[in-house]
Amino acid sequence: MKPTQLSRLAFFQGGYCRQLRWLADGKGWGTRRFHALFLAFHHPTEGTCLIDTGYSHHFKEATDSFPERFYRWMTPATLNPAGDASQILATHGWDPPGKIFLSHFHADHIGGVRCFPRARFVYLGEGLDKLSDLPVFSQVRHGFLSHLLPEDFKARAIALGRDLFHRGKEDWREFDMLDYFGDQSLWLVHLPGHAPGHLGFVLNVDPKPVFYITDACWNLDQLQNPKPLPVPSRKIQHSYPDYLATQDKIRRINPSRLQLAACHCPFTETLAANHAD
Numbered sequence: 001m002k003p004t005q006l007s008r009l010a011f012f013q014g015g016y017c018r019q020l021r022w023l024a025d026g027k028g029w030g031t032r033r034f035h036a037l038f039l040a041f042h043h044p045t046e047g048t049c050l051i052d053t054g055y056s057h058h059f060k061e062a063t064d065s066f067p068e069r070f071y072r073w074m075t076p077a078t079l080n081p082a083g084d085a086s087q088i089l090a091t092h093g094w095d096p097p098g099k100i101f102l103s104h105f106h107a108d109h110i111g112g113v114r115c116f117p118r119a120r121f122v123y124l125g126e127g128l129d130k131l132s133d134l135p136v137f138s139q140v141r142h143g144f145l146s147h148l149l150p151e152d153f154k155a156r157a158i159a160l161g162r163d164l165f166h167r168g169k170e171d172w173r174e175f176d177m178l179d180y181f182g183d184q185s186l187w188l189v190h191l192p193g194h195a196p197g198h199l200g201f202v203l204n205v206d207p208k209p210v211f212y213i214t215d216a217c218w219n220l221d222q223l224q225n226p227k228p229l230p231v232p233s234r235k236i237q238h239s240y241p242d243y244l245a246t247q248d249k250i251r252r253i254n255p256s257r258l259q260l261a262a263c264h265c266p267f268t269e270t271l272a273a274n275h276a277d
């Protein structure tokens, strides 16, 4: 069967937090913006879908009280002046998404899910299960703010089991993957290390597939010119050894066949339809 192509794909910038540049890759001084990118695509029969949401005005509400306020202090977020993800999509001529794929549950990725009251949420179930079992202080330390999720989240959730993921073929033989729509238009790829249940995505678009590795690294330059992360950045990872192993696997893929993209990468941000810098 010929793989189905997605007819439209766009990155958007959904706010940012400013942090030390050094934290991203151990190189350089000063600060830089860690953009919270999200991605929209159009599937021929499923319509508009989203990957993550960036920040939204709900981030402020969710971090007004303690211990969540600590998270706001550690990652001071600036919202996109053009609005939340739902407004940004409408401005750029996209329909509201039917499905939102969540790469993981860090606040800069799920910050806008409350802006989509009718969407369904697709994610690797073990990620949320592990975080939900933690006391609130630990959740905040792991970058998870449960108040960002709407009260009916579970009713609209499509929580995937790891048993649905299988080893890929050829270039992908080191990865556990799921052909989500069964037509090879969108592959969900388990990329362990950064966060529990962390997912990347392969999107079949012209002229070549996009491999969106979300937070498997914070700067694509790390794949070409790797340098060990500073200790504080290692501690943010769910498993630093798994994080490094995932990057090694990504390096072994033939990059000429793919467009690589990463959520907080300055290069990827230049691809955003609402590119800001």
Ligand SMILES: [Zn+2]
Pocket: 104, 106, 194, 195, 215
């Ligand atoms: Zn993250």
